[in-house]
Amino acid sequence: MTMAASLVSLALALAASAHAAQPSAPSPKAAPLRNLQWGQLNFLHTTDTHGWHGGHLQEPSYSADWGDYISFAHHMHQMADKEGVDLLLIDTGDRVEGNGLYDSSKPKGKYTFDIFKQQDIDVLCSGNHELYKQSSSENEFYKSVPNFKGNYLASNIDIHNPDTDKFEPLARRWRKFTTKNQGIRVTAFGFLFNFQGNYNNTRVQPVQDTIKEKWFQDAIRDKETDLFLVVGHVAIRSEEYDALFSAIRGEQWDTPIQFFGGHTHIRDYKKYDKKSVALESGRYMETIGFMSIDGLNTGGKNKSSVARANPTFHRRYIDNNLFSFYHHSQTNSTSFPTERGTNVTKAITSARSAMNLDDTLGCAPQDFWISRARVNDSSSIFQWLGNKVIPDQLNGDTGSTKSNPKLVISNTGAMRFDIFKGPFTKDSEFLVSPFTSGFRYIKDVDYSVASRVLDVLNSGDQMLKNLDPKLDTTMLSPPEQLSVTVKDTRSLDSNSLSQWKHSLESALHADGLQSPLSKPSDLTPGYTTVDDDGDQGDDTLHSPISFYRVPNCIQSSIGFDPKNGTTPEKVDVVYNAFVEPWIILALKFLGGSYEAKDTLDYMGGVTQTKVIADWVKKNWPCEKD
Numbered sequence: 001m002t003m004a005a006s007l008v009s010l011a012l013a014l015a016a017s018a019h020a021a022q023p024s025a026p027s028p029k030a031a032p033l034r035n036l037q038w039g040q041l042n043f044l045h046t047t048d049t050h051g052w053h054g055g056h057l058q059e060p061s062y063s064a065d066w067g068d069y070i071s072f073a074h075h076m077h078q079m080a081d082k083e084g085v086d087l088l089l090i091d092t093g094d095r096v097e098g099n100g101l102y103d104s105s106k107p108k109g110k111y112t113f114d115i116f117k118q119q120d121i122d123v124l125c126s127g128n129h130e131l132y133k134q135s136s137s138e139n140e141f142y143k144s145v146p147n148f149k150g151n152y153l154a155s156n157i158d159i160h161n162p163d164t165d166k167f168e169p170l171a172r173r174w175r176k177f178t179t180k181n182q183g184i185r186v187t188a189f190g191f192l193f194n195f196q197g198n199y200n201n202t203r204v205q206p207v208q209d210t211i212k213e214k215w216f217q218d219a220i221r222d223k224e225t226d227l228f229l230v231v232g233h234v235a236i237r238s239e240e241y242d243a244l245f246s247a248i249r250g251e252q253w254d255t256p257i258q259f260f261g262g263h264t265h266i267r268d269y270k271k272y273d274k275k276s277v278a279l280e281s282g283r284y285m286e287t288i289g290f291m292s293i294d295g296l297n298t299g300g301k302n303k304s305s306v307a308r309a310n311p312t313f314h315r316r317y318i319d320n321n322l323f324s325f326y327h328h329s330q331t332n333s334t335s336f337p338t339e340r341g342t343n344v345t346k347a348i349t350s351a352r353s354a355m356n357l358d359d360t361l362g363c364a365p366q367d368f369w370i371s372r373a374r375v376n377d378s379s380s381i382f383q384w385l386g387n388k389v390i391p392d393q394l395n396g397d398t399g400s401t402k403s404n405p406k407l408v409i410s411n412t413g414a415m416r417f418d419i420f421k422g423p424f425t426k427d428s429e430f431l432v433s434p435f436t437s438g439f440r441y442i443k444d445v446d447y448s449v450a451s452r453v454l455d456v457l458n459s460g461d462q463m464l465k466n467l468d469p470k471l472d473t474t475m476l477s478p479p480e481q482l483s484v485t486v487k488d489t490r491s492l493d494s495n496s497l498s499q500w501k502h503s504l505e506s507a508l509h510a511d512g513l514q515s516p517l518s519k520p521s522d523l524t525p526g527y528t529t530v531d532d533d534g535d536q537g538d539d540t541l542h543s544p545i546s547f548y549r550v551p552n553c554i555q556s557s558i559g560f561d562p563k564n565g566t567t568p569e570k571v572d573v574v575y576n577a578f579v580e581p582w583i584i585l586a587l588k589f590l591g592g593s594y595e596a597k598d599t600l601d602y603m604g605g606v607t608q609t610k611v612i613a614d615w616v617k618k619n620w621p622c623e624k625d
């Protein structure tokens with residue numbers, strides 16, 4: 001395609017003032033960029049945005065907002081039309097929970113549905129987070145599905161319709177359409193992984209059962225299809241997608257298949273066979289995934305031209321900021337903003353202001369990391385939570401529990417995002433820990449039993465699964481860790497570091513271009529993705545960040561110090577409610593027989609969100625200078 005230019009282009013000048021984005025967003029930094037390689041059919045993909053439609057206000061690399069994405073898509077559509085190629089937009093769910101823009105309003109999501117719908121998305125589906133509560137799934141049913149008319153697909157989700165008192169499909173199961181410019185006939189599905197934690201007003205059918213249904217079998221037998229498009233809130237390396245791939249390939253040995261996935265919050269690209277690939281585009285509005293396919297049949301335009309397709313695929317992970325957007329859409333700060341995009345940016349600003357999301361609770365004296373530091377490091381968010389916040393805030397002044405020492409167990413997945421040095425705002429509360437489940441406890445547990453619960457939760461996955469297959473302990477840790485590409489320690493060893501430097505240097509000097517950055521160490525830290533197509537997928541050249549595996553749960557002791565040699569006879573076991581089924585199962589495994597009816601609200605059922613916010617207010621004053 002003619003729009004594909006050099007591998008790496010060095011965009012030197014960044015317009016002095018970047019117009020658009022949220023007023024308090026930092027300006028993106030200039031960096032060497034890899035270009036997009038366009039094809040006949042092109043895609044932009046978002047996933048797991050979790051309410052971050054205002055962008056990242058503390059990280060320049062991800063500082064564009066949903067309004068900017070609307071302007072970007074507009075220019076990309078114009079470029080596609082000019083070349084006579086097609087562009088489709090995809091979203092694969094988990095749009096809710098995890099950012100003040102969604103979580104801080106009453107009811108939750110009061111502002112976000114009208115913001116989100118301003119983007120024209122061609123195929124979208126539900127994530128698991130849309131289904132935890134009756135209210136959130138009914139929001140999909142009454143708002144998102146009609147907002148996107150026939151484009152919302154629910155191949156394996158039914159919902160209880162309050163109007164008819166019957167279960168019915170959340171949205172249509174599948175759709176077939178022909179692309180506007182090229183006439184590519186696309187058969188599309190929208191799946192959710194085999195999720196079981198939904199509220200009882202929805203039903204998620206296991207993917208392996210859905211693919212036996214007649215409607216699906218008929219759809220995949222359609223020979224008048226140039227491309228199967230499977231979008232899903234499903235990890236791209238999963239049994240669910242393996243089953244879908246085999247089912248489609250079993251019927252159509254030669255038709256290209258494009259998968260889009262999500263849920264595990266990573267950038268990843270997988271090749272199933274020569275004609276089938278999958279893209280996953282990260283999390284939290286950090287990444288706009290770009291995908292292109294060339295060599296497809298165009299049976300919607302000229303049936304007699306249909307031959308054996310011989311597709312080629314290209315992927316790119318775009319950092320969500322204006323520097324990247326201007327570059328890829330060949331615009332600048334003057335020509336970039338569109339009226340619709342600017343309206344949405346303003347709507348986000350006024351929603352944030354109506355909810356006072358910029359109000360400061362305190363100021364963090366340093367950065368605290370979820371997985372960029374080892375869990376035992378002083379910059380780990382879990383050291384801070386377990387050694388300071390929980391002991392200070394959960395020392396239980398509530399009558400009957402006062403006398404007993406306590407073991408407090410919290411799952412690491414309840415912490416969703418890093419804390420950056422500087423203002424900790426009302427927004428940060430929800431970024432860091434958005435969940436509404438409160439703390440609960442079990443009284444008077446033998447210390448000999450209670451003290452071993454943490455070990456069982458952290459290393460007894462198989463034992464617990466044998467007792468109850470539904471209680472997979474990987475659900476307790478951050479979703480990023482579900483990915484099989486996360487090794488025990490993702491920290492780069494010196495060998496892979498030197499490999500990275502080598503590939504970076506050759507990229508920087510590609511086509512004889514000179515770099516504005518004299519050495520790799522001038523790059524900003526960020527994603528350096530390695531996937532099935534190598535290490536050249538990110539649009540922005542970054543220096544690498546190390547990631548470390550965290551345990552499923554952490555524990556604090558209150559009222560005694562196990563290191564002091566003397567241990568209590570009985571303790572109260574305190575935990576956030578999400579972990580309760582695992583706690584009860586682990587106690588059972590250790591010989592303690594407790595049931596849900598033996599559990600009580602702890603300190604009024606206070607949530608981790610509130611525990612953290614209260615501690616920050618008391619302990620992190622903002623220095624005046």
Ligand SMILES: *[C@@H]1O[C@H](CO)[C@@H](O)[C@H](O)[C@H]1NC(C)=O
Pocket residue numbers: 160200201
């Ligand atoms: C869901 O569970 C609630 C109790 O938590 C019950 O009252 C309700 O009838 C159930 N709904 C359905 C559709 O099964």
Ligand SMILES: *[C@@H]1O[C@H](CO)[C@@H](O)[C@H](O)[C@H]1NC(C)=O
Pocket residue numbers: 302303304305306
């Ligand atoms: C349709 O495709 C066939 C085979 O490639 C070609 O010969 C024919 O000219 C095409 N017709 C049109 C209207 O483009």
Ligand SMILES: *[C@@H]1O[C@H](CO)[C@@H](O)[C@H](O)[C@H]1NC(C)=O
Pocket residue numbers: 015331332333334335
């Ligand atoms: C943006 O590009 C247009 C031409 O496409 C040019 O006239 C204008 O001066 C540029 N603006 C900035 C701020 O660079």
Ligand SMILES: *[C@@H]1O[C@H](CO)[C@@H](O)[C@H](O)[C@H]1NC(C)=O
Pocket residue numbers: 339340343
């Ligand atoms: C943008 O907002 C203005 C003022 O509310 C409105 O008149 C206009 O129609 C909006 N434009 C678009 C494209 O939504």
Ligand SMILES: *[C@@H]1O[C@H](CO)[C@@H](O)[C@H](O)[C@H]1NC(C)=O
Pocket residue numbers: 374376377378
């Ligand atoms: C943290 O644990 C690692 C590996 O278990 C160990 O090598 C390191 O010394 C520990 N660091 C601290 C600060 O305790």
Ligand SMILES: *[C@@H]1O[C@H](CO)[C@@H](O)[C@H](O)[C@H]1NC(C)=O
Pocket residue numbers: 559560561564
């Ligand atoms: C642990 O022992 C130290 C030194 O003996 C003492 O100062 C401290 O108060 C003890 N901590 C607890 C919680 O008992």
